[in-house]
Amino acid sequence: MNFVVCLKQVPDTSEVRIDPATNTLMREGVPSIINPYDAHGLEEAIRLKEKVGGKVTIVSMGPPQAKDALKKAMTYGADRAILLSDRAFGGSDSLATAYILSMALQKIHETEPIDVVFAGKEAIDGDTAQTGPGIAQRLGFPQLTYVIKVRELTETTITVERKTESGRQVVQAQLPALLTVEKELNDLRYATLPNMMKAATYEPEVWDVNSLPFDTKQMGLKGSPTSVSRIFAPPGRSGGEIMDAMKDPSGVAATVVQKIFQQNIIMVSPLAKGGKR
Amino acid sequence: AQVTPVAGGDVWSGVWVIIEYTNGKVAPVSWELLGEGRKLADAIGCGLSGVITGYQVENVIPEAFAYGAEKVYVIDHPILKDYRSEPYAEAITGLVKKYQPEIILMGATSMGRDVFPAIATKLQTGLTADCTVLGIDPETKLLQQTRPAFGGNIMATILCRTSRPQMATVRPRVMAMPERVDGRAGELIQEEFTLEEENFRTKILEFISSDARSAFLDKAEIIVAVGLGIAAKRNMVIAEELAEVLGGTIAGTRGAVEAGWLTHDQQVGQSGVTVRPKVYIAIGISGAIQHLVGMETSDFIIAINNDPEAAILKVANYGIVGDLFQVVPALTAEFKKRLQHGVAN
Ligand SMILES: Cc1cc2nc3c(=O)[nH]c(=O)nc-3n(C[C@H](O)[C@H](O)[C@H](O)COP(=O)(O)OP(=O)(O)OC[C@H]3O[C@@H](n4cnc5c(N)ncnc54)[C@H](O)[C@@H]3O)c2cc1C
Ligand SMILES: Cc1cc2nc3c(=O)[nH]c(=O)nc-3n(C[C@H](O)[C@H](O)[C@H](O)COP(=O)(O)OP(=O)(O)OC[C@H]3O[C@@H](n4cnc5c(N)ncnc54)[C@H](O)[C@@H]3O)c2cc1C
Numbered sequence: 001m002n003f004v005v006c007l008k009q010v011p012d013t014s015e016v017r018i019d020p021a022t023n024t025l026m027r028e029g030v031p032s033i034i035n036p037y038d039a040h041g042l043e044e045a046i047r048l049k050e051k052v053g054g055k056v057t058i059v060s061m062g063p064p065q066a067k068d069a070l071k072k073a074m075t076y077g078a079d080r081a082i083l084l085s086d087r088a089f090g091g092s093d094s095l096a097t098a099y100i101l102s103m104a105l106q107k108i109h110e111t112e113p114i115d116v117v118f119a120g121k122e123a124i125d126g127d128t129a130q131t132g133p134g135i136a137q138r139l140g141f142p143q144l145t146y147v148i149k150v151r152e153l154t155e156t157t158i159t160v161e162r163k164t165e166s167g168r169q170v171v172q173a174q175l176p177a178l179l180t181v182e183k184e185l186n187d188l189r190y191a192t193l194p195n196m197m198k199a200a201t202y203e204p205e206v207w208d209v210n211s212l213p214f215d216t217k218q219m220g221l222k223g224s225p226t227s228v229s230r231i232f233a234p235p236g237r238s239g240g241e242i243m244d245a246m247k248d249p250s251g252v253a254a255t256v257v258q259k260i261f262q263q264n265i266i267m268v269s270p271l272a273k274g275g276k277r
Numbered sequence: 278a279q280v281t282p283v284a285g286g287d288v289w290s291g292v293w294v295i296i297e298y299t300n301g302k303v304a305p306v307s308w309e310l311l312g313e314g315r316k317l318a319d320a321i322g323c324g325l326s327g328v329i330t331g332y333q334v335e336n337v338i339p340e341a342f343a344y345g346a347e348k349v350y351v352i353d354h355p356i357l358k359d360y361r362s363e364p365y366a367e368a369i370t371g372l373v374k375k376y377q378p379e380i381i382l383m384g385a386t387s388m389g390r391d392v393f394p395a396i397a398t399k400l401q402t403g404l405t406a407d408c409t410v411l412g413i414d415p416e417t418k419l420l421q422q423t424r425p426a427f428g429g430n431i432m433a434t435i436l437c438r439t440s441r442p443q444m445a446t447v448r449p450r451v452m453a454m455p456e457r458v459d460g461r462a463g464e465l466i467q468e469e470f471t472l473e474e475e476n477f478r479t480k481i482l483e484f485i486s487s488d489a490r491s492a493f494l495d496k497a498e499i500i501v502a503v504g505l506g507i508a509a510k511r512n513m514v515i516a517e518e519l520a521e522v523l524g525g526t527i528a529g530t531r532g533a534v535e536a537g538w539l540t541h542d543q544q545v546g547q548s549g550v551t552v553r554p555k556v557y558i559a560i561g562i563s564g565a566i567q568h569l570v571g572m573e574t575s576d577f578i579i580a581i582n583n584d585p586e587a588a589i590l591k592v593a594n595y596g597i598v599g600d601l602f603q604v605v606p607a608l609t610a611e612f613k614k615r616l617q618h619g620v621a622n
Binding site for chain 1: 429
């Protein structure tokens with residue numbers, strides 16, 4: 001079976017830099033990692049390949065240095081890696097990003113029909129969680145988001161557990177399907193020596209805007225309906241009263257509790273009843 | 278602004294809120310959004326509508342009017358009984374194409390974050406995720422959509438200039454709940470929709486409900502949250518006793534979850550739940566930005582930390598600098614004394 005993993009390289013610190021002229025992200029100089037959720041998608045793809053046989057292809061869109069993330073991903077046992085890289089792709093919002101990635105997946109699908117696509121629940125930088133569903137929609141694959149467990153894979157179906165606010169939904173989808181995954185899905189493996197050696201000499205394929213019949217009006221800043229108009233630091237909440245309880249913890253605790261009741265922040269009657277939960 | 282609508286030359290008008298109705302319950306964020314939608318519609322000078330999709334939804338309709346919808350669109354169909362992406366996306370997209378609202382909002386819940394990107398792709402329009410602030414530009418009348426990104430380290434205001442509708446998902450519990458006025462009426466539009474089961478490629482086999490306490494963390498009134506400062510699982514009892522006395526719910530940081538003291542559903546923050554309780558008691562929590570974004574809109578914050586420089590103290594209404602192993606049991610004892618005797622002062 002053919003598995004495709006959408007993998008994004010993301011900055012690994014919470015340090016963020018923004019180009020004030022275009023309001024787009026400046027990646028230069030910021031250390032990068034594989035988006036953590038995508039690593040779990042890759043892990044699951046490799047596990048399934050080990051079980052049923054087949055091939056794992058990784059697809060990423062990003063600047064040339066995203067090759068590093070792909071090479072790293074190869075050390076876990078993927079078979080092929082494709083980097084979509086072109087200036088024309090820069091500044092794409094989630095609609096445009098999903099368009100570009102779906103074009104690449106469509107191309108793969110023509111020669112090696114895809115069974116399951118894995119994407120992360122979200123990327124830790126843009127964190128919209130919109131790219132996976134966008135790709136599924138464009139390819140016409142059913143989408144299964146927030147997947148925490150793959151229960152069964154057959155020739156024609158995949159059965160997963162999805163996380164929702166009130167519990168777990170067990171859903172079966174016809175193949176091909178796209179999954180967006182949570183970290184609970186699995187535990188990551190370590191790279192093996194043979195795979196590391198294979199990856200050391202592996203060069204990811206690079207596809208640019210001319211590699212596929214792209215509609216350039218659907219990509220980049222111009223092809224993106226949403227744009228970042230302003231970026232700013234989150235508003236800080238102004239602090240209140242600081243109390244030193246190092247010397248007299250009980251005294252301070254008594255004062256705090258007294259103030260809380262005086263200001264009706266917690267009221268006596270409803271809580272006395274609700275105390276047992 | 279130059280707008281290239283999906284279908285050329287059409288008029289896009291009105292604010293819509295998609296009301297999330299699953300397992301017989303409305304997600305409260307739907308009502309919060311009707312409250313917020315009212316403000317937006319007033320700023321633009323247009324109408325406010327609610328959209329209810331599901332099966333046997335009659336009893337939700339009067340509620341939507343009570344929370345401020347002038348119009349309610351209903352798609353009631355057995356296929357929509359349990360939430361699935363495909364039929365929901367198809368139904369809502371059909372409605373949007375027909376009536377052409379200018380703005381559509383939905384909660385940034387697992388359902389909103391699943392169905393909205395599918396709809397936006399079908400409509401080829403922009404979607405802003407996880408908004409915490411919405412506004413209308415007085416000149417262009419564009420929807421200003423503000424959201425945290427980069428793990429909450431930055432806020433970004435996003436505009437959707439070139440396509441319609443403008444779509445946003447909004448985090449639960451960041452907008453105020455509007456007043457409910459029972460008996461209010463409005464226009465009801467029941468849409469007949471053909472949805473064919475054979476067009477859909479997913480089947481729900483089972484639903485496993487999770488522990489109600491942590492499942493409803495976002496609705497808890499009092500939260501006792503722990504961080505790595507608690508040091509060991511056996512010390513959780515200190516927090517549990519305080520929660521017991523206050524009738525509160527236990528939650529915590531990603532640190533505490535990763536240490537195995539809490540489950541992932543109990544995590545507050547960027548990659549966990551956003552909470553807005555009346556009282557949030559933070560015990561041995563440093564106050565990393567990713568934690569703060571999930572709890573700083575709490576009405577009242579009490580933090581206990583032995584490091585006077587801890588960031589959590591800067592957002593707390595009462596910041597107690599001290600050893601949690603002494604302060605928390607003392608707080609529990611004080612609360613117990615007053616709550617048991619029913620004396621406030
Ligand atoms: C501050 C800021 C705010 C933004 N807000 C919005 C917004 O509200 N709406 C919007 O449409 N865009 C927004 N964007 C743009 C958005 O971040 C980019 O479009 C990005 O390319 C894709 O979105 P994401 O990072 O949110 O990924 P997500 O949609 O969160 O990623 C989910 C999964 O999709 C896959 N994936 C995503 N990107 C790639 C890639 N390049 N290569 C391979 N796989 C990938 C991965 O599997 C990933 O785990 C914003 C950007 C910034 C800088
Ligand atoms: C992309 C991303 C997403 C994230 N999402 C989340 C999220 O959703 N939620 C979240 O919480 N975190 C999240 N984090 C992690 C976050 O950055 C912090 O690492 C985490 O919140 C720290 O947890 P903590 O406060 O429990 O631990 P620490 O930072 O280790 O703080 C422990 C605190 O306890 C205090 N302390 C120790 N002993 C005592 C004592 N005896 N008495 C009193 N005080 C004491 C210390 O002074 C310290 O301030 C995320 C990180 C990233 C990068």
